[in-house]
Amino acid sequence: MGKAKFKPVDDVKPEEVEKVEEVEEQRDGGEVAEEEEEEKEKSFEELGLDPRLIRALSKKGIEKPTPIQQTAIPYILEGKDVVARAKTGSGKTLAYLLPLLQKLFSDSGRKKKPAPCAFVLVPSRELCQQVYTEVSWLIELCRVQLKAVQLTSSMPVSDMRNALAGLPEILVTTPACIPKCFADGVLDPAAISESLEILVLDEADLLLSYGYEDNLRSVTSIVPRRCQCLLMSATTSSDVEKLKKLILHNPVVLTLQEGSDKEEPVPSNVQQFWISCSAQDKLLHILALLKLEVVQKKVLIFINTIDMGFKLKLFLEKFGIKTAILNGELPQNSRLHILEQFNAGLFDYLIATDDNNQTKEKEEVKGDDNKESKKNKRRFKPKLDAEFGVVRGIDFKKVHTVINYDMPQSVTGYIHRIGRTGRAYSSGSSVSLVSPGEMEGFEEIKSFLAGEEDKDSDIITPFPLLTENAVESLRYRAEDVAKSVTKISIRESRAQDLRNEIINSEKLKSHFEANPRDLDLLKHDKLLSKTAPSPHLRDIPEYLVDAKTQEASKMVKLARAAMGNSRRSGGGGNSKKKRSRKGGDPLKTFNANGSKRGRGGGGVGQKKDGKGSSDGLANKKQKTV
Numbered sequence: 258m259g260k261a262k263f264k265p266v267d268d269v270k271p272e273e274v275e276k277v278e279e280v281e282e283q284r285d286g287g288e289v290a291e292e293e294e295e296e297k298e299k300s301f302e303e304l305g306l307d308p309r310l311i312r313a314l315s316k317k318g319i320e321k322p323t324p325i326q327q328t329a330i331p332y333i334l335e336g337k338d339v340v341a342r343a344k345t346g347s348g349k350t351l352a353y354l355l356p357l358l359q360k361l362f363s364d365s366g367r368k369k370k371p372a373p374c375a376f377v378l379v380p381s382r383e384l385c386q387q388v389y390t391e392v393s394w395l396i397e398l399c400r401v402q403l404k405a406v407q408l409t410s411s412m413p414v415s416d417m418r419n420a421l422a423g424l425p426e427i428l429v430t431t432p433a434c435i436p437k438c439f440a441d442g443v444l445d446p447a448a449i450s451e452s453l454e455i456l457v458l459d460e461a462d463l464l465l466s467y468g469y470e471d472n473l474r475s476v477t478s479i480v481p482r483r484c485q486c487l488l489m490s491a492t493t494s495s496d497v498e499k500l501k502k503l504i505l506h507n508p509v510v511l512t513l514q515e516g517s518d519k520e521e522p523v524p525s526n527v528q529q530f531w532i533s534c535s536a537q538d539k540l541l542h543i544l545a546l547l548k549l550e551v552v553q554k555k556v557l558i559f560i561n562t563i564d565m566g567f568k569l570k571l572f573l574e575k576f577g578i579k580t581a582i583l584n585g586e587l588p589q590n591s592r593l594h595i596l597e598q599f600n601a602g603l604f605d606y607l608i609a610t611d612d613n614n615q616t617k618e619k620e621e622v623k624g625d626d627n628k629e630s631k632k633n634k635r636r637f638k639p640k641l642d643a644e645f646g647v648v649r650g651i652d653f654k655k656v657h658t659v660i661n662y663d664m665p666q667s668v669t670g671y672i673h674r675i676g677r678t679g680r681a682y683s684s685g686s687s688v689s690l691v692s693p694g695e696m697e698g699f700e701e702i703k704s705f706l707a708g709e710e711d712k713d714s715d716i717i718t719p720f721p722l723l724t725e726n727a728v729e730s731l732r733y734r735a736e737d738v739a740k741s742v743t744k745i746s747i748r749e750s751r752a753q754d755l756r757n758e759i760i761n762s763e764k765l766k767s768h769f770e771a772n773p774r775d776l777d778l779l780k781h782d783k784l785l786s787k788t789a790p791s792p793h794l795r796d797i798p799e800y801l802v803d804a805k806t807q808e809a810s811k812m813v814k815l816a817r818a819a820m821g822n823s824r825r826s827g828g829g830g831n832s833k834k835k836r837s838r839k840g841g842d843p844l845k846t847f848n849a850n851g852s853k854r855g856r857g858g859g860g861v862g863q864k865k866d867g868k869g870s871s872d873g874l875a876n877k878k879q880k881t882v
């Protein structure tokens with residue numbers, strides 16, 4: 258991570274907080290930032306963390322606190338209410354979990370309370386599972402007598418009762434689940450008022466936008482005045498301000514800035530690229546990126562609709578590229594299992610529909626139903642999960658490349674998508690496929706990232722490792738295969754996949770109750786089509802690929818091997834050795850014309866507008882198959 262600068266503002270009213278922040282922002286980065294960074298470079302020991310926690314972190318390969326952890330942990334240990342805003346992937350979860358656990362350590366010998374004394378509220382079930390996993394391994398490795406549980410609205414009441422029977426200290430849940438627990442008599446508001454000591458609102462910028470306002474109000478009405486409240490978020494928004502006023506008392510406001518005083522919402526360790534192509538040519542371009550292996554695995558591909566996800570999967574599998582699909586209509590167990598498998602490195606490509614677009618699709622589906630339901634009763638109708646959230650906050654492990662196959666609908670959507678790579682101290686890259694129809698939104702994203710003063714700076718540069726010639730060599734095959742992926746085949750595959758996953762989901766539930774560590778039972782990147790890919794599509798002959806792209810592909814593979822990723826690797830661990838070799842990333846040093854130039858050079862063979870090579874070969878379409 259680059260230089261980090263924090264602006265702690267203690268015990269002042271919100272208005273004053275803003276004032277101090279403004280003053281801080283006017284300072285010139287230079288010396289002040291350097292000094293502050295030196296000041297901030299602290300170890301976990303220096304932050305006052307319990308040795309058991311430090312040992313547990315070390316076992317997980319976490320040796321050094323991230324900037325947000327360095328700053329937030331001491332304030333939280335002191336008992337202050339804290340608002341912490343730091344970009345995606347900066348380690349906010351441990352920033353609150355570590356001090357939260359440490360505070361509970363000192364209570365662990367005492368008599369159990371009638372209700373959990375720490376609540377962590379998150380906006381989606383996936384996040385619930387993620388935070389629960391994180392807190393569980395910490396408790397296990399610290400060997401302390403603490404119990405954490407997770408509850409979600411979809412759980413049967415009997416399961417909720419069982420979960421709470423052991424009087425857990427920590428409850429991880431969504432805001433919607435708490436009123437449900439009150440209504441079902443599973444949780445008692447009076448007992449919570451008596452027991453609650455720490456309340457965390459994680460991904461606070463999303464809690465209100467997910468429609469949890471009423472739920473949150475019913476929770477806050479029973480939060481005792483003495484309760485310490487923590488609010489973690491990746492962006493600022495009026496929603497965060499609203500929550501801050503609703504729940505916190507004179508909070509310390511921490512805002513992470515990196516590199517300079519200018520706010521950079523995307524981590525600087527993520528290189529952002531783009532490719533200009535027509536909407537029809539997106540299949541061709543993604544095929545070229547994946548088949549010619551010019552992007553590093555693992556790859557997370559975002560699309561805007563579920564149907565597009567299936568189209569892409571069916572298309573890619575004809576070329577022997579296996580992908581898994583993640584979307585809001587899949588059963589919860591399947592979704593969690595897909596995430597676990599992807600994080601464990603069981604497959605390299607995941608196609609995800611992000612939550613932003615569910616509403617759109619929900620509406621589309623509703624519209625379809627109105628018009629067509631009577632006409633077409635057998636038509637497949639998806640039911641989406643309102644608590645689903647793929648993009649926001651989910652910690653996809655070791656994703657090296659994020660591809661925007663479809664451009665996101667908003668700047669924040671872009672930031673959250675890109676934030677799935679380059680997490681904590683790792684590096685990553687993103688490639689956005691931009692069609693003319695998406696150009697306006699893309700320009701908006703670019704100017705937001707560049708900021709007012711820096712309008713002309715190219716933060717998102719043309720992708721340098723793919724020549725137009727290489728792309729064109731695949732055109733004939735791609736267009737031929739794309740024609741075979743019809744709307745009917747997409748719909749059938751989608752319905753079939755859902756049916757399979759519902760069956761799997763039941764199997765998964767019972768299986769994982771008995772074998773929580775067994776990840777191999779069901780593979781989620783299996784083929785949808787009944788026929789195996791034909792060899793002539795699966796293996797692209799070398800003569801089809803131009804020398805420059807071949808070289809680029811070799812370098813990507815070499816870099817991958819140097820980074821320790823040449824074989825599928827597990828999700829955990831943060832080996833220093835691997836990190837130190839990341840300088841070998843060819844995207845930093847190579848472009849498709851063979852010259853070694855850094856990022857931002859636009860790459861020879863790439864026009865400034867993101868289009869492919871202009872070296873004279875560009876227009877020669879090679880219809881070779």
Ligand SMILES: Nc1ncnc2c1ncn2[C@@H]1O[C@H](COP(=O)(O)OP(=O)(O)OP(=O)(O)O)[C@@H](O)[C@H]1O
Nearest residue numbers: 321322323345346347348349350491650652680681
């Ligand atoms: N000090 C650290 N050193 C190395 N890795 C860390 C450290 N702290 C956290 N991580 C890892 O970094 C990844 C990102 O952390 P986390 O999910 O907490 O980020 P975040 O700030 O909450 O991101 P988002 O806003 O997207 O939710 C996780 O895999 C986590 O285990």
